[in-house]
Amino acid sequence: MNENKLTRRQFIKGAAVTAGVAIASRTSSFPAQIRKTATDQVTLGNTGIKLSRLGIGCGTHSGSVQRGLGHEKFNELIRYAYNRGITYIDTGESYQTHPWVREAIKGLPREKLYIQSKMIHMGGFGGRGGFGPGSGFGNQEPALQRLDRFRRELGVDYIDTVLIHCQIDGNWDEHSKALMDGLEEAKQKKIIRAHGVSCHSLPALKRAAELNWVDVNLVRINPQGVNIDTPELSVFTASNETHVPAVVEQLKIMRKNGHGIIGMKLVGQGQFTNIEDRRKSLTWVMRNGFADAVVLGMKNKEEIDEAILHINNAL
Numbered sequence: 001m002n003e004n005k006l007t008r009r010q011f012i013k014g015a016a017v018t019a020g021v022a023i024a025s026r027t028s029s030f031p032a033q034i035r036k037t038a039t040d041q042v043t044l045g046n047t048g049i050k051l052s053r054l055g056i057g058c059g060t061h062s063g064s065v066q067r068g069l070g071h072e073k074f075n076e077l078i079r080y081a082y083n084r085g086i087t088y089i090d091t092g093e094s095y096q097t098h099p100w101v102r103e104a105i106k107g108l109p110r111e112k113l114y115i116q117s118k119m120i121h122m123g124g125f126g127g128r129g130g131f132g133p134g135s136g137f138g139n140q141e142p143a144l145q146r147l148d149r150f151r152r153e154l155g156v157d158y159i160d161t162v163l164i165h166c167q168i169d170g171n172w173d174e175h176s177k178a179l180m181d182g183l184e185e186a187k188q189k190k191i192i193r194a195h196g197v198s199c200h201s202l203p204a205l206k207r208a209a210e211l212n213w214v215d216v217n218l219v220r221i222n223p224q225g226v227n228i229d230t231p232e233l234s235v236f237t238a239s240n241e242t243h244v245p246a247v248v249e250q251l252k253i254m255r256k257n258g259h260g261i262i263g264m265k266l267v268g269q270g271q272f273t274n275i276e277d278r279r280k281s282l283t284w285v286m287r288n289g290f291a292d293a294v295v296l297g298m299k300n301k302e303e304i305d306e307a308i309l310h311i312n313n314a315l
Helices: 008-027 071-083 098-104 143-154 177-188 202-210 241-256 275-288 301-314
Strands: 041-043 050-052 054-057 088-090 114-120 159-167 192-199 216-220 260-264 293-296
Touching: 050 054, 050 114, 054 071, 054 301, 071 098, 071 301, 088 293, 098 143, 114 143, 114 216, 143 159, 143 177, 159 177, 159 216, 177 192, 192 202, 192 260, 202 216, 202 241, 216 241, 241 260, 275 293, 275 301, 293 301
Parallel strands: 054 088, 054 293, 088 114, 114 159, 159 192, 192 216, 216 260, 260 293
Antiparallel strands: 041 050
16 A cells, blocks of 8 residues: 555656656747857848858958958958858959958868959949059959959859949949949859949939849948948948938838848948947847848957857847
8 A cells, every 4th residue: 555655755756757748748849949140141132142141341441451461360360250150251353352362262162152242333433533553443344354353363163242333323323234234144154143232322222222133232331320321422421320211211122122131331441449339230230130141341350259249149
């Protein structure tokens, strides 16, 4: 008879096991929530192209900051970013960093990298120069010819995306028709995977948002409104918080039209020297889902670590 009696300790232990089984059975059909991170592979609009949510830029102050590191430190920076999960590398003709990227990515699996470059076209830039030799300004080579040079400089067979760089005129596409046609031909030939534009004025941005030709937009955005697009047809016009809503409106149109969106100037082109300003900007962009990915022109490992931390916390 005593063999059928349970002690108090046995009863509690048995009840705990039963409760655990019951809870497990109720929750097993629900997968654990996957936490988003800065280094997730995300899809760029309707292109089907994957890239890391955070990219490393090679064009701070037209690339002078990254070139100033010297080749050894630049290589270390790109490798550190890659080892942390950043597979998106952003460069451009005017940055003069194509050969630098070529050396830095030697030995890395090409299929795991997303490389974006840019080519200048003066028509949509309104003839406003001020950039030195080698920047690409004034270069009127046909698109396919320039892309052959880009690929040699980068040491790759194809480039993931190529943008028409730094457009400010509201009718930039009319000035750039030959270049746009050339980039479309390159896309059909699989020399590039997608094409698009980076804008530096609100009129240019509005035109980009409505064009079917644009696969990818590189857009200046931060909540403080520093170095973002304004109605003025000038790259260097001062901007502030009052200019933010108009840019956000265009981002929503781009999203509706299935464009890929990459955010840039999130730290005001280096003007956000206070860590709280950097945190505020990255948090705001990430939590509002304004961009598929973002790119920051970074110069050391600490900046990479900080950007990943802010984005991870925001997500």
